[in-house]
Amino acid sequence: MVEVRLRVNGADEPLDIQPQVSLLDALREHLGLTGTKKGCDQGACGACTVLADGERINSCLALAVQYEGREITTIEGIDHPLQAAFVRHDGFQCGYCTPGQICSAVGMLAEHKEGMPSAVTGQASGGELSPAEIRERMSGNLCRCGAYNGIIEAIREVAR
Ligand code: FES
Ligand code: FES
DSSP: OEEEEETTTTTTEEEEEEEOOOOOOHHIITTTTTOOOSSSSSSSTTEEEEEETEEEEEEGBGGGGGGGSSSOGGGGGGGHHHHHHHHTTTSSSSSHHHHHHHHHHHHHHHHHHHOOOOOTTTEEEEEEEEHHHHHHTTTTTOOTTHHHHHHHHHHHHHHH
């Protein structure tokens, strides 16, 4: 066991865990924050997306011990216009992917604002987000219900 002091949604969360425990399992199994979902547990679906110091990460690929001292934000700590926009635009069906979609979109909008380019924009980033660019920037988040059109519209609305 190792002692880890995580900081999650603005609170200090000391934990005694095995060093191989993923950040996803620390959040869900040890802290009871089950909003973050486990889809594939191997970095392929994005259901486990959380923010670390405002940057989106797949928490299933992160060891909890590596994130000591970082500011982790899960869906339980998010209060963002995207949430209401997802409801308005039917950006979900079963909702399993939704926490990851929202966390990822929050991180993506910040990346775009900072001028980080995408494969669609090339080097000239920073303009209005097109549906194609949103699809590319959100391509790490899968939705098995196929609610992509609503997700894109929700993100477009907030981006505008
Ligand atoms: S559960 Fe982490 S990417 Fe699928
Ligand atoms: S809403 Fe069901 S997986 Fe996306």
